[in-house]
Structures are given as structure tokens and as C-alpha cells.
């Protein structure tokens with residue numbers, strides 16, 4: 001078997017961080033080669049090196065046995081290496097075809113781009129690889145899964161033989177993941193090679209022909225799916241046994257800290273998003289909220305945080321009516337809020353960590369002295385969060401954007417659990433994070449519950465809901481359709497309830 005790509009001894013250092021060291025990777029042509037590792041393990045750095053975005057300090061890269069030097073993405077593309085990034089880079093106001101052409105070498109297509117020629121080529125690519133895309137659709141009308149297909153088509157349009165996908169499933173729902181996997185299988189059947197980055201073990205076991213594990217900047221092992229299992233892969237990733245959440249003794253208080261009574265919410269266009277929601281959360285309890293995305297979860301969170309008013313009904317947080325109490329006062333009464341979109345709502349990406357420690361807590365101790373922000377305490381407390389939540393960062397002065405996704409999330413969770421809040425709204429707290437970070441976040445949420453906090457856990461991850469929740473409420477079409485006991489409910493029953501098929 002031919003190795004289409006070989007990496008040996010690759011090294012990349014950043015100030016204070018070894019992102020890659022002693023990395024070696026042998027990729028067979030026509031295979032799906034998965035790279036797994038915890039957040040911060042160095043996966044994206046290696047992929048950026050292979051795509052010419054980052055220059056390695058040392059090491060050899062060979063394509064078809066020939067040593068190459070990748071100084072820019074143009075070099076990589078010329079060698080047939082293409083990459084789909086973790087965050088898509090499509091222009092919203094343009095069509096699929098325009099986006100595919102965008103940035104292609106002028107030398108190949110002429111400065112006045114021959115649209116019809118390009119369209120023909122794109123249609124052919126879509127047909128050959130069975131990618132369901134419409135060249136004339138506007139990107140703004142496309143969902144995440146479709147956008148990803150456009151990104152893949154764009155890479156193929158440029159003649160890629162090796163396709164790098166950096167955490168492609170982090171943004172997808174299960175249905176879209178299986179579509180992507182079908183697409184990937186089709187690509188390798190037609191002779192392409194795929195480098196598939198993930199930290200989800202089920203996924204790599206399902207799709208990969210070979211799995212290389214990275215830990216702390218280095219490649220530690222390679223396995224074939226039939227020669228390994230989830231437990232071994234997880235242990236190779238974290239370098240030891242995983243901590244597991246232990247459901248502590250239940251100590252649910254009689255005090256209700258979140259009371260939602262008959263809350264409805266309609267949008268300006270009259271569409272009813274929430275219908276008569278009743279929920280009651282006590283101290284010392286984790287209430288899971290299950291539901292297919294878009295069934296009113298986001299609006300419910302906004303009602304609780306006082307960001308929107310119910311059209312009817314009431315929401316009381318720690319005894320405060322959310323309509324008459326400003327959001328700031330609700331937060332200061334002891335509410336931690338882990339938003340579902342960490343990049344948009346959880347962090348200022350271009351600000352250092354210590355400033356991000358203050359975000360949303362500008363008016364509470366120890367961040368503020370009167371109206372003045374206290375930098376010293378913010379930095380001090382950021383260091384505590386970094387240590388307690390195992391945030392991998394060289395310091396608290398680095399920008400939030402320099403951290404990997406899982407480390408960003410651990411930092412947010414650490415910040416929101418600071419000051420021992422009574423109520424924690426945790427929306428998708430471990431989405432897109434690796435098993436190590438997930439274990440830490442789960443452990444900390446359980447700890448908060450043990451000390452008496454009430455937690456509303458909004459999650460699309462059924463394993464997470466079953467592992468943590470004392471009760472699971474199911475939201476469907478804006479109503480709570482069932483409240484289930486996780487110890488007597490099967491995943492199938494929960495799934496059925498989420499589709500509205502059964503209700504209690």
C-alpha cells in the first residue's frame with residue numbers, strides 16, 4: 001500500500017507552548033485516517049502545517065515519498081491537499097457557485113471567471129461524489145450540514161486528493177453526521193484520501209480505516225478500529241484512567257429556585273414559540289431539558305435570564321420576577337449562565353482571559369470595586385479558574401481565541417461556577433469538547449449540585465442527560481411534553497418523547 005502522506009518528527013513551538021513535537025503520521029492512499037486527541041493536543045496545528053498555514057520548526061513532510069515544503073495554502077493546494085476548517089469561511093451574501101470559485105487561482109480560471117465552465121465543473125463534482133448541493137442557492141439559505149458540503153465541494157473543485165476535515169462533526173446534529181459519513185465513504189471509494197479530526201470516539205470507530213492518537217503535542221499511537229475499543233482510545237488520549245461522575249447522594253431542598261408557571265412566548269410575527277411551560281427546579285437538583293434543537297429551548301433560556309418577556313405566565317428566579325428585575329440583578333442574586341454558543345455569547349475572543357473572567361460579572365465581587373473593574377483580582381481569580389478547571393493555557397494574559405474549544409469551554413464553566421451560584425443554567429455545557437474536558441465539566445456540575453445549587457441542564461447529548469440529571473423534562477413544540485425519571489427511562493423512550501410521539 002502506498003503512503004500518500006508521511007510526516008516525521010514535526011515540531012512547532014509557540015511562546016510557552018509546544019503545540020507539536022515528535023509528530024509522525026503515515027497515511028495510506030484511499031483511506032479515512034482519523035486523528036483524535038483532547039482539546040489542545042495539537043491536532044489543528046498539525047493540520048495547519050499540512051495545509052501550509054503554519055510553518056513547522058522541524059520535521060519532514062512527504063507526499064508520495066517526495067519531501068515537500070509547504071509555505072502557503074497555495075503550495076498545499078498545488079500538491080493536492082485541501083482543508084475544511086473548524087469554522088466555515090463562506091461568504092453569506094453569495095451563491096454556492098460564487099463561493100466555490102472564490103479564491104481559486106486566477107491563472108487556472110482566468111481573471112474574468114468563466115462562470116459556465118465553473119458551473120459545469122461543480123455540477124460534475126457534485127454528481128461524481130454524490131454531494132447534494134445547488135450551485136445557485138444563496139449561502140445564507142443553507143443550514144450547517146449544507147454549508148459543510150459546499151466547503152468540501154470547494155476543496156474538490158481546487159483538485160484536492162487529500163481532504164483535511166478539522167472537527168467536521170462538532171457543529172452537526174446526528175442526522176447530518178450520518179450524511180457526512182456517507183459522503184466521506186463515497187469520496188474514498190472514488191480514490192480520495194481523508195484526514196478526519198475528531199475527539200468523538202464512537203465516530204472515529206465508525207468511520208476510520210486507521211486512527212492516530214495525539215496527546216500533549218505528540219502522536220502516541222495508531223490503531224485500526226477492529227483492534228481497539230473506546231476505553232483504550234480514551235485512555236491513550238488522556239494518558240490514564242478517566243474520572244467518571246459519581247452521582248452523589250441526593251439532597252434536594254424543598255426550596256424552589258426556579259419557578260416557571262404557564263409561560264408562553266410569541267414572536268413579533270405571532271408565531272407561538274413557547275406554550276404554557278411549567279417547570280420547577282429545586283436546590284440540589286439537576287433538571288435535564290431534552291429536546292430536538294429549535295423546540296423552544298433558546299427562548300426558554302432567554303425568558304429565565306430576563307432577556308425576553310413571556311407573553312403570558314411568570315418566571316421566577318430565586319424569588320425574583322424576571323419581568324420586573326433587571327438581568328444584572330438576577331445574575332447578581334446568584335445565577336451562573338453557560339451559554340450554548342461560547343464563541344458568540346460566552347467569550348470576547350480578542351480579549352485576554354483575565355478580561356474574560358469579568359465578562360458578565362462586571363458588577364460583582366471580586367471583579368469590581370464600586371464602578372471600577374479590579375484587574376488584579378480578575379487576573380488572580382482567572383489563575384484559580386485555570387488551575388481548578390484544568391484550562392490548558394500558558395497564562396491568563398493570552399487571548400481567548402488562542403485556546404482550543406474545550407479549554408475555552410472549561411474556562412467559561414469555571415467562571416460561571418465561581419462565587420457558588422444558587423442557580424446554574426447550563427446550555428450544551430460539553431458540546432464539541434473532548435472526553436477529558438467533559439469529565440471535568442461533569443464533575444464540577446455534580447459538585448455544584450452536591451453543595452446545593454440547582455442546575456437546569458439543556459443538552460442534546462443523551463448520555464449527558466442520563467449521567468447527570470435527577471429528572472429529565474422533554475420540550476417539544478414549545479411545550480413540556482413529559483418529565484421522566486432517568487433511572488427508569490430508556491434512551492429509546494426519551495428519543496420518542498423528543499419527537500412528540502409520546503407524552504405524559
Ligand SMILES: Nc1ncnc2c1ncn2[C@@H]1O[C@H](COP(=O)(O)OP(=O)(O)O)[C@@H](O)[C@H]1O
Pocket residue numbers: 014015017018019037038039040041042043044045046392393402403404405
Ligand atoms: N497561534 C497560536 N499561538 C499560541 N499558541 C497556540 C497557537 N495555536 C495553537 N496554540 C496552542 O497549541 C496547543 C495545541 O493547539 P491545537 O493544535 O489547536 O490543538 P487541538 O486542535 O488538538 O485542540 C494548544 O495549547 C494551543 O493553545
Ligand SMILES: [Mg+2]
Pocket residue numbers: 043044045086166404
Ligand atoms: Mg483543534
